[in-house]
Amino acid sequence: MRHTRYALALGGLLLTGTAFGQVIPPATGTAPPPATPAPPPTPAAPAKSAAYGPGMKINISPDGSKYLRLMLWTQVYARYTENNTGTLRAPNQPKESQVDFGIRRSRMVLIAQLNPRFLVYTHLGINNQNAVSGGVAPTTDGKKPQFFIHEAVTEYKVNKYLSLGAGLHYFNGISRLSSASTTSILPMDLPLTNFPIIETSDQFARLLGIYAKGRIGKFDYRLSMNDAYLTNQTSTPLSLGTTTAATTTTPAVSTGTGVANYNPQNTNHIYQGYFSYNFLEPEANLLPYMQGTYLGTKRVFSIGTGFLYNKDAMYSRSAGSAVNVTSAVTADPFANVATNKHDMVLLGVDAFYDAPLDTTSRTAITLYGVYYNFNMGPNHVRFVGAENPGYGASALRGNAVPQSGTGGVFYGQVGLLLPKNLLGPKARLQPYVAYQHANYEGLKTSDGSTKGVNIMDAGLNVLLDGHNAKVTLNYRPRPDFTNVNDVQYRPEITLQTQVFL
Template sequence: MNSKTNYFLIFFFLFCIVATSRSQGSLYYDGGFKIKFGENQDKFLRIISWAQAQYNYLEDVPENASNYNFQLRRARLLLIGQITKDFTIVTHLGLNNLNANTMSPTGLGNGSQLFMHDAWAQYNFSEKLSIGGGLHYFNGISRLNNQSTLNMLTLDNNRASWATLGLSDQFARHIGVFAKGKLGKLEYQLAINDATTSSLDTRQVSPNYSIYSGRSIIGSKTAGKTYAGYFSYNFLDQESNYLPYKVGSYLGTKSVFNLGAGFFMHPNGSVISENSVPKGEDVNIFALDAFLDQPLGNSGAALTAYAVFQSNDYGTNYLLGPYATGSMLYSHVGYLLATNKTDLKFQPYASISHQNLDASEHDKSIIGLGINAYFSGHNSKLTLEYKNEKFGNVQQTIVGLQAMIYL
């Protein structure tokens, strides 16, 4: 057997061992840690904490690098507080992707530092309208661009769906103002934000392709603002929009079918060289998506399915990692197996992504197969996933095992 087969068998063996053991997660989460002040039910502080640890195998790595590694994918702390139902404050701290390459000897390096993910204040006028501001996650485009990391169906989010992460924002969060609410079965969120001056796109201005660094190159007056929105119509059970974090799988506890549409616009967000002079190009991203989470009878089985079409315009021939001008189709589907046990459930799933890129004659595709083992719903679960990424002649196979607990 080749090395890939050997590692996959090791992953599967470890997965089965842990899946037959008892979880330390509570079977009765019931809203988690919520400190209530007095008799007023609207006066509280809620605390949510979670950690995701991974063991990953990569088939193709540099000659002197190991094929497998350990990683703390996420460690987060979320605080939600209010003294009346009229206003809310949200604070979210954490770190991501802590591994041997990002750790530092005394924990003071950039890769090992906690940083602010969210911090916003929100005024709640009615179910129809809340207005807030700060560092927030009320994004546009699609459901996956607003994905919670607590309850994803797949091991992780489709990376290209966090379509502005590090380009115009800080880790998928912008500083700005937002409005959100529900009009009957229609849910909406809209935001006007400042684009960041810094960007993951540090390339030099070129006449052949655009770069996403408009604010730093041509200034905040013409490239300083971004505009985003997402709308969804809830046909069946109504989802909560108290927080922006969208649920990935309800595990059959709700009957949900939503159709959504969203956008992100950044005038002059990208820059291209024209006659040796930087010229701004508009960034426009639009998406249509559908989400289904449906219990199947009374057996405990459930179906979760999602699909999105996304049109990406980052500028002329834009291509930087997962970001590219072109179009994307993405879908995933999961089946929660019926079981007589209330504390142990399995959910096999599959995902597929296909991108057409203006800057390349090759398409980019990603196929994933995995299974979730739930010991106490999403509060305690293991995920095993095989993923194959292909772009032209470049192909990468990744096998990941992730353990997650959140309280």
Template sequence: MLKVIALLVLTSSTVLAQTRASDDNTKNDIRYNLNNSGSHYVKVTFTNQTWLRLNDNNPGTTVLSNPENQTFDIGLRRTRMQLFGQITDRIFFYTQFGMNNFNKISAFPAYNKAGNASNRKVAAFFHDALGEYEVYRKGTSFVRFGGGLTIVNGLSRFSQPSIGTIMTMDVPVFAQATVDQTDIFSRKLAVYSRGQIGKFNYRLGLADPFPVETSGGVPAALGVNSVFAQKKHKKQIDGLLIYNFFDTEDNTTPGYMTGTYLGKRKVLNLEAGFITQKNATWRREGADTLYSSMNLWSVAAYADMPLNKAKGTAVSGYLGYFSTDYGKGYLRYNNSMNPATGTTQPIAGVSGTHGNAYPMFGTGSVIYAQAGYKFKDGLLGSQGTLMPFASLQSADYDRLTDVMNLYNVGVNWLIKGQNGKLTLNYENRPIYKASTVPNELAKDGRKGAWILQYQISI
């Protein structure tokens, strides 16, 4: 056992394994082969994303009780370690351990919500822990069943993103619809099936969502607007169906769909997905408590393909429509790694409006689009190449008087592909105030943020 652990930690150039044609798991990396061909193996990966950010804060923002119009912070957006492997031809396991959104105030809210001393050393946790069994394989087609703590779900490819291969600065978090409400950073205890049948890729699951009371924060109070319910707990059903026009995608790990292949594959997909849960939210109407089902679905197209293989140029794009019905009046503010702790200008009917937050989730609909262009390999000589990108989240939520448009533009410096890259991004978001229409929010200008990210991934 000690020899195995040592090899996992120290070996960075083992045998180039002969694995399935549909997998990208064929490079020299930190792995220990369990048979001569390398088809049975155990593998370790590590990813770290460091952010430097200058943010124009929302009106009334405070940081540790001090008013702050602008903040500069340093943080770890994600730090993750994966341990997974193919134990036999049919048995696969996957685990992931790490932390997210760790900056100087990441432990501070615990003091306010729980009334206990905060602890900045408590941040990492298991994201995934599951096992799979393959019941069928013929060529690149397969059917697998699995279960455990997993991100596998139905709504869209960006509901289960591979964070080490993101093209944009960050994923569209709104697609991780219940993040940190009834899940653990989008992961749930679930059983599922996933597979590739010819040109069709599918996943179908049954999840047991966590009670919102265990989210680490005080659950939203029962009121006129829908919030996640604290009674009548029900299971969640989800499914995703993808049609691959050209190449199939990497199917090594469950969930975790690639952001961009950097022109290494010719991919054009159409997808449709859904998540549904009975009695997911509740609200008060007069003296009555009313329950609503959560019904979310999406349709989208994704393209990622080379333009000139000899030069290494490539394009990547995504366009999706999301219908997001959480129940009447549902609206939730959020954003990545909020640098602030409070506000002196709260907005009635919503919470967490400080710092860089915006109405990320809501009952209504969303159009999301992103596009990028990879310049030729060696554009910067031995220092790699560039890939500029842009994205738009356009949300028409019921409680907003106007469409919410969130813009991101930036550029990746691909020093060593996705293994070593530097990303500069500008995000422009709307800010809101209480509207003259009761229970609605109206635009009150815009704010921006500059983010520099350094990613190391092995």
């Protein structure tokens, strides 16, 4: 009986083990392949910076119709300059050439819109600081440059065709480049000829007044009426002549030169306008700044014309006219010395073309040309040097060139955005050439012929992040007009870095 129980127990254990360890044979046919192992999880892609677009924008309303925008940019120069003849670097220290460093521009723009009809913006910053000039006393040193307001504007949108604004603004006339964006220009810098009255009757190419702007179909316009800033306040009618010294028997005599200068008594308004027609894609016109090159992102072909008019802006004394310099004359020369008043009339016509050439290689071309006719009174010529490395108040010091005057001016530029990947996946190359030719009637040689002004720039933009981060190398053989009968060309090599956020 006991043996029977042992047999039954052993049989139960064997049956249980068989049940748990049994392998069911596969179905007839080919055995299935082993399961594909699961792929490892894909690592997260590194964060990629988004395109910068129109600036740092802070939305005040959920739909973005109310916002605040901030734009910042700085352009820094490292430059070799062979100076104009007779340039000083410090008091009584002549300097033929030097390597110097400077801040061409460091600025910011604040824009606020509380609804689609109202806009307010402020533009401020510094310009042209180096160790020699551009400071509080710009002809003495470069320390503590003035941080000043470039623009302060309020604007109201009347309808889709018209907006009205007021304040210190940049809606200038004459040409496209007279309201150019300084962050997207093709060459290293703008030719100051596009701002013929800069820092005379305007405030650094801006004017205080009212303006109207708008677009009707493909036609864009901007018009303004402005106050003329008081200028040339140290000038008097005696400044318009040469004075011979008095003798024991004759008084001093002031003889007119027939050369016009800015009228310190000018209180008339300045009227400006610019009109353009876009044949291809429209351009943004919310702000006054006109694009220099789109780097192949748009197809733009625009022609335009503009003007600036200021009554009695200039004055002169006829060549050869003479007046005895008596105590009464020196006490009130405006009442006792006859002068001629001249209206300022500045005209321009230009064309701009910017388009991609090949979508695969992302090449693009930029072309621009403008012709100016300046009437600024007889024989007027003005010399200006941007971020001038020369010391003192001499108009011909440092890198000064004939910037404006009565006569005609042509300026043109061409740039080519080269194929992508020449410098790797990020950087792009954009070589350019710019050329300016002017005939100012005040630049006459000893035989009476007019001496032309020829200024050429050749350079290369290295675009690290479009216009937001770029480096520019520029070469200029600059004409030195110290001796108009023997104009010498001085080399000027500049490396500029620009960051725009």
